[in-house]
Amino acid sequence: MIKRRAVFLDRDGILNAAIVRNGKPHPPSSVAQVEIPAGVADGLIQLRNLGFLLIGVTNQPDVARGTTPRETVDAINGYLKSKLPLDEICVCFHDDADGCSCRKPNPGLILNTAERHEINLAASYMVGDRWKDIEAGRKTGCNTVWVDYGYSEMFKTGLPDYICKSPAEAFQWIISRGLSMNQAVNNLKVKIFADGADKAGMLEMYGKPYIKGLTTNPTLMRKAGIADYRAFANEILAEIKDKPLSFEVFSDDFAEMERQALEIASWGDNVYVKIPITNTKQETCYALVKRLAARKVKLNVTAIMTLSQVRDVVAALDLNVPSYVSVFAGRIADTGRDPMPLMAAAVEILKVAPAAELIWASPRELLNIFQADAIGCQVITVTNDILKKLSLVGYDLDAYSLDTVKMFRDDAVAAAFKL
Numbered sequence: 001m002i003k004r005r006a007v008f009l010d011r012d013g014i015l016n017a018a019i020v021r022n023g024k025p026h027p028p029s030s031v032a033q034v035e036i037p038a039g040v041a042d043g044l045i046q047l048r049n050l051g052f053l054l055i056g057v058t059n060q061p062d063v064a065r066g067t068t069p070r071e072t073v074d075a076i077n078g079y080l081k082s083k084l085p086l087d088e089i090c091v092c093f094h095d096d097a098d099g100c101s102c103r104k105p106n107p108g109l110i111l112n113t114a115e116r117h118e119i120n121l122a123a124s125y126m127v128g129d130r131w132k133d134i135e136a137g138r139k140t141g142c143n144t145v146w147v148d149y150g151y152s153e154m155f156k157t158g159l160p161d162y163i164c165k166s167p168a169e170a171f172q173w174i175i176s177r178g179l180s181m182n183q184a185v186n187n188l189k190v191k192i193f194a195d196g197a198d199k200a201g202m203l204e205m206y207g208k209p210y211i212k213g214l215t216t217n218p219t220l221m222r223k224a225g226i227a228d229y230r231a232f233a234n235e236i237l238a239e240i241k242d243k244p245l246s247f248e249v250f251s252d253d254f255a256e257m258e259r260q261a262l263e264i265a266s267w268g269d270n271v272y273v274k275i276p277i278t279n280t281k282q283e284t285c286y287a288l289v290k291r292l293a294a295r296k297v298k299l300n301v302t303a304i305m306t307l308s309q310v311r312d313v314v315a316a317l318d319l320n321v322p323s324y325v326s327v328f329a330g331r332i333a334d335t336g337r338d339p340m341p342l343m344a345a346a347v348e349i350l351k352v353a354p355a356a357e358l359i360w361a362s363p364r365e366l367l368n369i370f371q372a373d374a375i376g377c378q379v380i381t382v383t384n385d386i387l388k389k390l391s392l393v394g395y396d397l398d399a400y401s402l403d404t405v406k407m408f409r410d411d412a413v414a415a416a417f418k419l
């Protein structure tokens with residue numbers, strides 16, 4: 001079984017603001033005093049979506065000292081759990097004299113939770129605002145993050161892995177590392193292209209390091225309400241200069257397609273001209289592809305669904321001009337046929353044209369990215385709704401099952417169903 005990752009969270013100073021008196025932090029003395037710092041709820045939701053378990057670990061020695069009733073601690077913890085996506089809050093109610101193994105800087109709370117949830121501690125984090133939190137984390141092999149509020153206490157032991165000024169910053173740091181740790185995505189050889197036609201969405205995708213190129217098509221552009229093709233393209237190309245970007249011709253007449261293709265190609269070095277495999281009269285584009293390839297136009301031949309089309313396109317391409325051969329694997333799947341064998345055969349056919357790359361177009365699910373990768377397909381175009389699921393890659397299935405049950409339950413409660 002794959003072990004889960006967790007973020008262990010100190011309570012006072014991290015999940016809720018500490019009450020600081022004379023430079024020393026104290027817990028709130030009632031639920032009414034609880035204040036959740038800015039960015040904590042959002043950050044925790046993002047961490048949960050990355051598959052982290054979220055575990056509160058807190059020393060509450062005032063219970064042993066008799067100055068705070070246990071009920072108060074429990075009420076505050078209950079309130080935090082109602083506001084934040086925490087899996088649990090583990091508490092040490094002891095004081096130093098008790099000699100327990102759970103009072104931080106002892107690692108008992110973390111070790112006990114790690115055993116119960118099968119947590120991979122080396123891939124986990126401890127976030128706290130005091131040296132005791134950091135030391136407890138260090139003893140377990142967790143990565144440690146110290147939120148430094150400038151309290152009047154010395155840091156008594158080894159330094160944390162990261163120091164910042166707020167819980168929100170701490171969470172963002174973990175999120176950025178969590179993403180880069182997403183090995184399954186990082187190890188992909190297939191290049192992910194984003195398919196889109198609205199400027200804001202395209203620029204957002206362009207900014208993501210794992211998006212290696214962009215494509216668009218007249219159907220998407222019409223849906224996005226674009227009236228002036230050239231103006232839209234110029235606007236986009238002013239911002240996107242260093243990742244391949246495909247624009248499609250829209251004539252049905254090959255001479256006019258050629259004219260449009262030459263203009264589109266002149267818009268930039270990173271521009272690929274999309275040519276449909278046939279016009280609406282089912283006349284093939286191969287002669288046009290040959291003429292444009294001879295003029296070194298970078299092409300993206302699109303709407304391909306058969307291997308004979310792949311063969312004929314490859315025969316028409318200039319072997320040294322970068323081009324894409326775009327096979328609509330998802331549409332093939334829509335007809336009840338498995339696209340995998342056909343796509344694998346297309347990869348073989350393309351081997352004679354080293355500058356040409358196969359695109360797995362119109363994917364239907366996230367799994368297609370891994371299928372394309374497995375057969376050596378060079379590119380997959382992915383829409384936003386599928387890209388959103390990337391954060392789920394490798395997510396623990398027991399946790400995902402539980403999320404699903406909770407979703408059903410929440411919706412049933414929200415609908416106030418009665419039977």
Ligand SMILES: [Mg+2]
Binds near residue numbers: 011012025
């Ligand atoms: Mg604290």
Ligand SMILES: [Zn+2]
Binds near residue numbers: 093094100103
């Ligand atoms: Zn204890």
